[in-house]
Amino acid sequence: MRNWDPLYSLQSYRRVRRTGLLRASPPIVLAAGFLCLILLGTLLLWLPISGLGPISLFQAFFMATSAVTVTGLTIIDPAVALSQFGQIVLITLVQLGGLGFVTFAVISAITLGHRMSLQHQALALVAFNQTSVSKIRGTAFLVFKTSIAIEAIAAVVLTLWWWRDLPLLTASYRAVFHTIAAFNNAGFSLFSSSLAQFVDDPVTVLTISSLIILGGIGFPVLGDIGNKKRWVTLLPYTKVILLGTLTLNLVGFVSIWLLESNNAGTLGALSLPGQALAAWMQSVTSRTAGFTTIDITQLHDTSTLLIIMLMFIGGGSLSTASGIKIGTFIVLLAAVYSYIFHKKEVVLLKRSISPDTVQKSLALVLVTGALAFGSVLLMTIFEKAPFISILFEVVSALSTTGMSRDLTPHLSLPSQALLTVLMFVGRLGPLTLVYSLATRKRSRVRYPEADFQVG
Template sequence: MRNWQPLYSYQTYKRIKRTGLLRASPPVVLAAGFLALILMGTLLLSLPAASQHPISVFTAFFMATSAVTVTGLAVIDPAVALSHFGQVVLITLVQLGGLGFVTFAVVAAITLGNKMSLKQQALALEAFNQTSVSKIRRTAFLVFKTSIGIEAVAALILALWWWRDHPLATALYLAVFHAIAAFNNAGFSLFPSSLARFVNDPVTILVITFLIILGGIGFSVLGDVGHKKGWAKLLPYTKVILLGTLALNLAGFASIWLLEAGNSGTLGGLPVHGQALAAWMQSVTARTAGFTSIDITQLHDSSTLIIILLMFIGGGSLSTASGIKIGTFIVLLAAVYSYIFHKKEVVLLKRSISPGTVQKSLALLLVTSALAFVGVLLMTTFEKAPFISILFEVVSALSTTGLSRDLTPHLSTASQALLTLLMFAGRLGPLTLVYSLATQKRSRVRYPETEFQVG
């Protein structure tokens, strides 16, 4: 037994040398791909041409991680610290990270007429969260065409609107940057204080929030809506995600407006339409975009907790958003409802949910909660900051939201390194990360059931 591991390593080395292939599960390959993209971004952002003044390698690494994981947390102001080249690198990393390097790889392979190998198919299935190989190509092209089309239309609208205050070239540059950032749910902005100057601007706020919703709702939902073009024909999953998104956005909007209407530091000093736009912006951006139009450090703790909950839930599956996902949250609610009212099945829209889906949802909730707990625990030992701000920062990083109570730039290197790990884990998905670290093995042994007291 003592010689088994070296022998195994030698055999593995010989196989890799002979075949040129490293056998790894799709989640591991995905993680490696994102890590490679982060390292490439770090190298580019470290170049003297990428910044107005020299920045450290760690700062470049943090910004690259935040961009690839479409988070938006920043230790420097990209509008001031980065050159135009650096800003282009940053938003390109956002686009690649948001759509996924697998999407571009699959589209490129199809365009060149290459057939996908079984390993490439498994990798694409993992990336697209699909179970059918036949759907890979259609999903890849759907993601690519839908994203570029939506971003182009939104960028054109923003450019024409902002042309009033900027030269056309500048307005177009700003519009493209923010359209990509918003659709990919990354909160980077080239304006001071994010979108605070547009707090009363309905065109800018509505376009940005529309992009956030479309990017975070999921490409499978967008594809189903575009293909069916009728509520009755939509898949049950699509209906659940659309209704859940609407309910969460409206609940957050109403709660934030109600709680902050009398707060002079946030909504109190705005006209009624400005309050509505600001409350809507903060509700939508918490799912998980990171833009702000008000000073969120002045929010009441009650409003802050609501935003934390919205960040934790996140957006839809197969989207640019993260969090535990709306589908997971709704499945868990349905499971609780079924247990309380003694239902034999977990049912949504007259469709039964499999026990495996319920178990996956519960596992995702527990793993994400555990990561958040560990993150908060570690950061409280590293920093002397209000607990609510630390909790907010950790959940924002883990859900790849990018909102911050002005804490990120002032954190210690240890805390900033912790945030990069949380952003990476949140983008890949906690379950994918766990699977990457420990390959699941099915046991053929069955054990007798026993009564076990819980609750």
Template sequence: MRNWLPLHGYQSYQRIQRTGLFRASPPVILAAGFLGLILMGTLLLSLPMASRNGISATNAFFMATSAVTVTGLTSVEPAIAFTHFGQIVLMTLVQLGGLGFVTFAVVSAIMLGKKMSLTHQALALEALNQTSVSKIQKTAFSVFKLSITIELIMATILTLWWWRDYPLITAIYRAIFHAITSFNNAGFSLFPNSLNQFLGDPVTVLVITASIILGGIGFSVLGDISQKKRWSSLLTYTKVIIMGTLALNLTGFVVIWALEFNNPHTLANLPWHSQALAAWMQSVTSRTAGFVTLDITQLHDSSTLIIMLLMFIGGGSLSTASGIKIGTFIILLAAVYSYIRHRKEVVLFKRSVSSDTIQKSLALLLANSALIFLGVLILTTLEELPFISILFEVVSAVSTTGMSRDLTPQLSTASQLVLTLLMFAGRLGPLTLIYSLATQQRSRVRYPETEFQVG
């Protein structure tokens, strides 16, 4: 074995020398690409022209990671700490991280008329959640066109609405920034205290929440809807995600409103229409977007727990949202329901779900739960802070939500670095897990069953 390791390493070195390529799996290449974006963003945000009074390298790295992973957690206030150049860098990192650098690479390659190598095809398939190479170009262009179109529409509406209170150039700039960050489910804002000043503003709240939902529902769902336009013709997955999104948003809206109705620090002193807007905003934004119109630190613990559940679930697959994803959550619920009803198959809309899909969903649930547990364990060791605040911050980082109980700026450098790792793992971890499950070799050996007690 000692002789084999150096030989293997030498052969790998020779192969890299001959081909000039690393034989890495798509998740490794994707992770390297995201890391490259983060490092580039760190350098740009560290420039004197990017900040008003200068920020540390740690803060620059944290903000770049938060932007690329479309999280929105902040160690410094973007509206105060960064110049226009720094804010544009942050906005660009969010766009690249949200849509994925692979999508931009594929679109660029197509526009230049270049053929994709097998390595690049595998990378694009993994990033765009496709199984057919023939669909890569169509999906990449759909993602690009849908994103730009939705962002332009949202930016236009916000510009016209905010023009009443701000100069036109300021209104345009802030509208574009918030259209990009909301569609990409990143919680960065150029207003103090996020969107608190728009608590009772129906246009701002409804536009921002619509942008969050469209960005988080998934491009495959949006594409299916645009092509078929009839409920009966939609794919089972599309129907499940639409109904799941509606159910989660409405349930969160009703529960948060009911729990906070008598809280004098949040909803109690507001007129009923402002209460409704605030509860709706809080429900939608908890699905990995991170904007707030209420003081999160003043919420009841019960409301905080509901928000953490919504953050943990997240949005749809092939979207700008993270979390375990709505599809995973619904599959697990359906599996439990089938077990309780003594059914051998898990059925959704008269279609059975494969055992591989159920196992993948369970693996994602356990992997994300383990990541949260590990993060909380480390932070509670490093910091003497309220447990619920640490748990909230960790769930927000792993689900790349970006909502905060004002804890992140108080954390030590070591704890902030832990959060950056959690954001990175939360964005790329599920992808790596799915890839490892999809590429594992099937064993032909079958073993006899054994009795095993659970529950």
């Protein structure tokens, strides 16, 4: 690490004054942008006009962090603790955090006719997970147009459906709020029991779950589907993500239905169609969305562990979901398969996967797992709570799912602070933070191989 040098610091200051550019790695700039948005949201939520009662600075900070990282964990109930102004601030932070401040920055620069600097291009490449600068503009506009179109259609559907029981303005307001929250995979709700009152409502459940899936599969996948429109012409990555999403959702759906069908606290008291809708919603929302239509504190431990696994995997790359991502999980499965059956290459859909991609996937899982383990260890020191509940809250925060076993509001201040760190890290991506602390350099030195015993 560079020791502090007054001359170097003075030169850096003069360069910033002269060029207006700060030489920082793109991940650091990206993290700083999210942090600034969180701090702005904290100040807005802390205003007296934002609450129906007193809101502490830490409560405002926690809620702003949860919103910007599109998590949905809460320590106050937005439905009863926030005023309409506070709720609008909250959902605006969700929209900005979900689509990413870089998307809006790029679109603004293009609209104003400004050319992007190399620093801004590097930042956008990291944010959009792209390797070609030529794809940045197309991706930015794709993110914006696709999001607005999907959210608008779903908001109209929910408004018309909820209008049966609510005044039109109330129905439309709540529809827009939940549409933005669902598409951005943030589990905030203006109903105190989340979506429990819609447990057997097919229109609400299918609309919300569709938004979660569309927001979670990733914008490159949506763009490829929109351009190709035929399965045979889709990119291999798109096919893998679609098949992986379908498989995970169906496995979760069937497993939760079978495990909980006789549980009176969850699915047991529902009709057969109601059980199907509840199991489907719980499976889909576990993929980093956070809405609930059943009391998850009453789930069997087996179902809880299954949901933890689904949260850990998450959604697709360049999406509003987090977790280690479906692509990472599938690449590692393919790598294990190749090793067990003595294949020379890791292959998916007749396409070989590069060793760099396998290494990145492995590193991501190990870093995320280490963060989860360390956080659980700390929280077991801070709290006297069931271990599975602590594990659930930690993975929910790290994967930015936002689902809770009613533990987060009752945690101590150190544990709640730890969850804010996990939400922030989970949204940016553990590897992004690792790369921001270490510059990657290729060494020209080659070392002789040595045999290491593993397994």
